[in-house]
Amino acid sequence: MSLRVVLVQLPIPPLGPEPVTGNVPLAAGYLKYYAQYVHRVPADIEILPPSLADRAGDAAILRAIIERQPDIVGFSCYVWNAERSLWLAQRIKELRPQTRIVVGGPEATSDNAWFLNHPAVDWAVLGEGEETFAELLATLADFPRLLSHPAEAPDIPGTWNRHRSRFGPPRPQLRSLDAVGRVYLDGMIDPRWHNTLLLESIRGCIFHCSFCFYPKSFDRLTYMSREVILENLRLAERCGVAEVFLLDPTLNQRRDFEDFLHTLREGNPRGRFTYSGELRAEGIRPELAQLMRSAGFVEVELGLQSVGRTAQDLMHRRVNLPAFERGVQALMDAGIHVRVDLIIGLPGDTAETVRKGIAYLTSSGLYHEPQVFRLSVLPGTEFRRRSTELGLEFQPRPPYHVLSTPTLKAEEIQQLMAEAEQAFNTDFDPLPIANDELSSERVNQGGSVWRIDLDEPSPAPSSDTVDIAHTLWITAREFADRSAAIVPWVRRVLGDNPHTSLWVVLDVTGADSLPATEDIFRIMDALHEQPPTYWDWHLALHPKPGRLGAKRIVIYSARRLKGRLARWRRSIEQVADIVENTQVPQKAV
Numbered sequence: 001m002s003l004r005v006v007l008v009q010l011p012i013p014p015l016g017p018e019p020v021t022g023n024v025p026l027a028a029g030y031l032k033y034y035a036q037y038v039h040r041v042p043a044d045i046e047i048l049p050p051s052l053a054d055r056a057g058d059a060a061i062l063r064a065i066i067e068r069q070p071d072i073v074g075f076s077c078y079v080w081n082a083e084r085s086l087w088l089a090q091r092i093k094e095l096r097p098q099t100r101i102v103v104g105g106p107e108a109t110s111d112n113a114w115f116l117n118h119p120a121v122d123w124a125v126l127g128e129g130e131e132t133f134a135e136l137l138a139t140l141a142d143f144p145r146l147l148s149h150p151a152e153a154p155d156i157p158g159t160w161n162r163h164r165s166r167f168g169p170p171r172p173q174l175r176s177l178d179a180v181g182r183v184y185l186d187g188m189i190d191p192r193w194h195n196t197l198l199l200e201s202i203r204g205c206i207f208h209c210s211f212c213f214y215p216k217s218f219d220r221l222t223y224m225s226r227e228v229i230l231e232n233l234r235l236a237e238r239c240g241v242a243e244v245f246l247l248d249p250t251l252n253q254r255r256d257f258e259d260f261l262h263t264l265r266e267g268n269p270r271g272r273f274t275y276s277g278e279l280r281a282e283g284i285r286p287e288l289a290q291l292m293r294s295a296g297f298v299e300v301e302l303g304l305q306s307v308g309r310t311a312q313d314l315m316h317r318r319v320n321l322p323a324f325e326r327g328v329q330a331l332m333d334a335g336i337h338v339r340v341d342l343i344i345g346l347p348g349d350t351a352e353t354v355r356k357g358i359a360y361l362t363s364s365g366l367y368h369e370p371q372v373f374r375l376s377v378l379p380g381t382e383f384r385r386r387s388t389e390l391g392l393e394f395q396p397r398p399p400y401h402v403l404s405t406p407t408l409k410a411e412e413i414q415q416l417m418a419e420a421e422q423a424f425n426t427d428f429d430p431l432p433i434a435n436d437e438l439s440s441e442r443v444n445q446g447g448s449v450w451r452i453d454l455d456e457p458s459p460a461p462s463s464d465t466v467d468i469a470h471t472l473w474i475t476a477r478e479f480a481d482r483s484a485a486i487v488p489w490v491r492r493v494l495g496d497n498p499h500t501s502l503w504v505v506l507d508v509t510g511a512d513s514l515p516a517t518e519d520i521f522r523i524m525d526a527l528h529e530q531p532p533t534y535w536d537w538h539l540a541l542h543p544k545p546g547r548l549g550a551k552r553i554v555i556y557s558a559r560r561l562k563g564r565l566a567r568w569r570r571s572i573e574q575v576a577d578i579v580e581n582t583q584v585p586q587k588a589v
Contacts, residue, residue, distance in 0.1 A: 001042070001140075001141050001142075001144040002042045002043060002044060002141070003041075003042070003043040003044070003071045003072060003137060003140060003141050004043075004044050004068065004069060004070045004071045004072070005043050005044065005045040005046070005070060005071065005072045005073075005074065005137065006045075006046050006048060006065055006068050006070040006072075006073050006074070007025070007028035007031060007032060007045065007046070007047045007048065007073075007074045007076070008028075008048045008053065008061070008065070008073060008074065008075050008076070008085070008088070009023060009025040009027065009028050009047075009048075009053060009075075009076040009081070010023075010053060010061075010075075010081035010084055010085060010088075011023035011053065011054050011080075011081070011468070012080040012081070013080070013084075013468055013469075013499060013500075013501050013533075013534065013535060013550060014432055014446065014447070014468065014469045014501055014550075015429060015430075015431055015432055015501055015535065015550055016431055016432045016433060016446070016447075016469055016471075016501055016503055016550070016552065017432060017433060017442070017443040017444075017445065017446035017447040017449075017469050017471055017503065018432030018433070018446040018447070018469060019054075019055075019445075019446050020054040020055065020468065021194065022194060022196070023050065023053065023054050023194070024189065024193070024194050024196060024198050025047050025048075025050075025053070025076070025189065026183065026189065026198045026200070026247075027076045027104070027105065027129070028047045028074070028076055029047065029183035029184075029188040029189040030129070030130050030180040030183060031045075031074065031104075031129060031130060031133045031134075032045045032047060032183075032188050033130075033180055033182065033183045033186065033188045034130035034131065034133070034134050034179065034180055035130075035133060035134040035137055037182075037186065038130075038134065038179055039131070039134035039135070039137075039138060041134055041137045041138045041141060042141050043137050043141060046068065047188070047189070048061070048064065048065070050193045050194070052064050054468075055447075055467050055468060056464075056467060056468065057448075057463075057464070057466035057467050057468055057470065057496075057497040057499075057500045058084070058087065058088060058091075058466075058496065058497040058498065058499055058500065059462075059463040059464040059466060059496040059497050060464040060465070060466070060467075061088060062088055062091050062092065062095075062464075063464050065088070065092060066092065066095050066096055069096070070096075070099055071098075071099065071100065071140075071147060072099065072100045072101075072102055072137070072140070073089070073092060073099055073100075073101055073102070074101075074102045074103070074104065074133070075088075075089065075101070075102070075103050075104070075105075076104060076105045077103050077104065077105040077106070077107040077108060077115070078105055078106055078107060079106070079107065079376065079378070079398035079399045079400070079534070080398070080399070080534050081534070082107040082115060082398050082534075083397065083398060083499070083531075083533060083534060084499040084533070084534070085103065086103075086115070086118050086120055086121070087498065087499065089101045089103075089118070089120035089121065090118075090119070090120040092120070093119075093120050098147065098148070100122045100123070100140075100147055100150065101120050101121055101122050101123075102122065102123045102124070102125060102133070102136065103115070103121055103123075103124050103125070104124065104125035104126075104129045104133070106213050106378070106379075106380065107379065107398070108124040108125060108126050108160070109126065109213070109379040109380035110126065110160070110167060110380075111379050111380060111384060111385065112379035112380070114396070114397070115379070116160050116162065117162060118162075121162050122150050122161075122162060122163065123136060123150070123153075123159050123160065123161055123162070124159065124160040124162070125158060125159060126158055126159065126160060126167070126171075127158055127170075127171060127218075128158070128171065128173055128174060128203075128218070129158070130174065130179070130180055131158070131171060131174065132156065132157065132158035132159055132171050135156050135157070136156050136159060139153065139154065139156060140153075150163045150164075151163035151164050155167075155168040155169065156168045157169045157170060157171040157172075158170065158171030173203075173204075173218055173219070173220065173222055174203075174222055175222070176222060176223065176224070176225065177200060177201070177202070177203055177222055177223060177224035177228075178224055178225050178228050181200075181224045181225075181228040181229075181232065182228065182231075184197060184232055184235055185228075185231055185232065185235055190239075191235065191236060191239050191241045192239050192240075192241065195241050195242045195243070196241055196242065196243045196244070196245055197232065197235070197236040197239075197241050197243070197244045197245070197273075198244075198245050198247055199224075199229070199232055199233075199244055199245070199246055199247065200224065200246075200247040200248065201223065201224045201229055201246065201248055201260070202221055202222070202223050202224070202248045202249075202253075202254060203218060203221070203222040203223075204218035204219075204220055204221040204222055204249075205218070205221075205249040205250060205253065206221070206250075206253050207249075207250060207253065207316070207317065208316050208382075209315055209316055209317045210314060210315040210316055210317075210381060210382035210383045210386075211305075211315055211343065211346070211375060211376075211377075211378070211381055211382075211383050212378075212381060213378050213379070213380040213381050214249050221254075226263055229263055229264075229267065230263065230266065230267050232244075232267075233264070233267025233268060234267065236267075236272075236273050237267075237268070237270070237272045237273065240272070241273055242273055242274065243273055243274050243275070243276060244268075244273055244274070244275050244296075245275075245276055245277065246275060246276070246277035246278075247277075248277060248278075249278065250278065250279055250280055251277045251278065251279040251300075252279045252280060252283055252284065252288075253280075257288070258288065258291065261288070261291045261292055261295050262291070262295075264295040264296070265291070265294055265295035265296070268295060268296045271296055273296065274296050274297070274298040274299075275292075275295060275296045275297045275298070276297065276298065276299040276300065276301075277297075277300060277301070278300065278301040278302075278303070279300055279301075279302065280302065280303070280327075281302045281323070281324045281325075281326075281327030281328045281331070282319070282320050282323040282324055282327055283323070283327065284326075284327035284328075284330050284331060285326075285327075285330060286330045286333065286334070288330070289327075289330040289331045289333065289334035289336065290334050292331075292334065292336060293334040293335055293336055297336050298336060298337060299336065299337040299338075299339065300331060300336055300337070300338060300339070301339045301340075301341065301371070302324075302327075302328065302338060302339065302340050302341065303317070303340075303341045304319060304324065304340050304341060304342055304357070304361070305317060305319075305341060305342060305343045305346065306319075306342070306343060306346050306349055306353065306354070306357055307319070307321070307353065307356050307357045307360050308346070308348060308349045308350070308353030308354075308356070308357070310348035310349070310353075311346040311347065311348035311349040311353065312348075313348065314346070314347050314348045314390070315346060315347075315348075315383075316382075321360075324366075325364065325366060328340070328366040328367070329366065332366070332368070337368045337369065338366070338367050338368050338369070339367065339368065339369045339370070339371055340361060340366065340367040340369075340370055340371065341371045341372075341373065342354075342357050342358065342361065342370065342371070342372045342373070342420070343372075343373050343374075343375050344372060344373070344374050344375065344413060344416050344417055344420065345374050345375035345401075345402035345405060345408060345413050346375055346405075347383070347390040347391070347392060347405050347406075347407075348407065349405075349407065349408060350407045350408065351408065351412050351415075351416060354408075354416050355416070355419070358372075358416075358419065358420050358423050358424075359423075361424075362423050362424065370420075370424045370426070372417070372420040372421075372424070372428070374401045374402060374413065374417060374541060375394075375401070375402040376394075376399050376400045376401055376402070377392055377394040377400045377401075377402055378400055379400070384400075390405070390406075391405060391406040392404075392405055393405075393410075395537055397532070397537055398534055398537065399534065399537060399538050401537070401538070401541050403541075413541075414541065414543065417541075417542075417543045418543035421543050428542065428543065429538070429539065429542065431552075432446060433446075435577065435579045436581070438505075438554070438556065438579050438581070439581065440473055440507070443471040443473065443503070443505070446469055447467040447468070447469030447470055447471060447501075448465060448466055448467035448469070448470045448471070449470070449471045449472075449473055450470070450471070450472050450473070450489070450493075451473045451475075452472060452473070452474045452475070452489060453474075453475050453476065454474060454475070454476035454482055454485050454486070455475075455476055455477055460489070460492050463492065463493070463495070463496035463497060464496075466493055466496070466497045466500055467500070468499075468500055468501065469500070469501045470493055470497070470500050470501070470502050470503075471502075471503045471504075471505060472486075472489055472490070472493065472502070472503070472504045472505065473505045473507060474486060474489070474504065474505065474506050474507060475507045475509075475510070475511075476511060477510070477511060477512055478511065478512055478513045479506060479508055479511050479513055479514055479515040479519070480513040480514065480515065480516050480519070481516060481519065482515065482519060483515070483518070483519035483520075483522040483523055484522075486504070486506075486519075486523055487522060487523060487526040490502070490504060490523060490526040490527055491526055491529070494526075494527070494529070494530050495530075498530040498531070498533065499533050499534075500550075501535065501550035501551070502527065502550070502551050502552070503552045503553075503554060504523060504527070504552070504553050504554070505554045505556050506553070506554065506555050506556065507556045507557070507558075508555060508556065508557050508561075509556070509557050509558040509559055514555070514561075514565070514568065515555070517568065517571040517572055520553060520555075520572045520575060520576050521575065523553055524553060524575045524576075527551040527553070528551065533550065535550035536550070536551075552577065553575060553576040553577070554576065554577050554578075554579055555572070555576055555577070555578045555579070556579045556581075557579070557580050557581065558581045559580070559581075560580050561578070561580060
């Protein structure tokens, strides 16, 4: 039997009207390549194209999958798309019960029960997935009866079978990344889709950081050969991509790091693209930094995480600060943009040690761009396994943010995030359109828009015209007491697209009355009738909660509102933003 398979990787949803970038379906490409070219499985495997995966809302993606009438749908699941993937899987089951759902990615771990036991899941692929997925497909192709009777399927290494509540035996690692290193070269993925080529030249990590999922799946390092690396780099040059992003965890963990840099320089002789990646600053000498720059590196990410000794010990990541400083300075002197990470909420850290870390960075100036994260207690990590022992309270759903530790109360973590934002003079999770740029035309550039005149009702468009970022731009002569006319539009969008980032813009420019406080709160209630999404969980702990979020109400006016509305402003400012376009002064309303 030849199977029809659709592979889906959903993007990080935008916070508002903004194009999605960076959602390269590399894992799906690996799976397709290995199944078709290495294992020779009789299957028609399609990767859902970026034109759909990166832009479409839930209803449009659901329709596209159902139209393909697949036997199997595979979802690559990460913290940002796990719940959306499972929502789609559930709807697929309702519309096409015979379709089997296979999930994989970092969310598919043996300790992530809520995910593995979701009723829409048939199989999960744990850890390195290429050979496991290919063997699963081959088994189903050889014995198609198992599609209807998955509980009778054998225990395939590296899988979880929900119908049997059983894990298969462990799966050995691939011997070489050359087995999947031709996904771009043989056309599984086009690097021009995202103007980026993702290159995984090594798989595995010699470090065992307690907060990181990555190394738990691998017991050794697996490499891509120099020849295949160079073939990929030559393709990047021919395709004219802007960037080659190196996925290797800790680039300079490899003993042949200097030789590897020479290979990267050889593969980019005319400097047609740039490199970026993640490494440890310790061990970076000036000559290595200069070699990186000559190869084409323009940006690196470094993990400081914490200066607290207890936190460093618990996360198994000691930092030699003098060596860190020498490495960062060498990179900066070479003209490479340095991003440095700090994590707030690590076990063992206190408010004092977190503040020391913030002060250390701000006073030293050893960064171009700081990245401050609240700890995520990820499935498959040591911190998750030891969470009870370490006293970690965390969210039950992605992104699994830590809520408190024995040495950091919830309000302290919140305060420290706010202090970090102020110390580094930045906004965490900024909105994609600044208030002074917001306009009816601007929201068109990053998503779908429904323009609604409450005084001239029109039929609602189809829900599958909603993108992953959607705006309801609403006008009316009178806005007071009109929530009953607005709420159905909100429900129309979110009922079929619950994971869409929705902005409700009430354009009061030409209105004779403003929406009442009660109207705003009724609209907000409608926005949150659906179960919480990734951004709802994430932004619930934002230093400035309430107004920021993927569901947003904006009171917009192209003219100044009267100052006497101060009481009204105060009554709604926790749930809505008031935006007055002051670019062109006009008469107040």
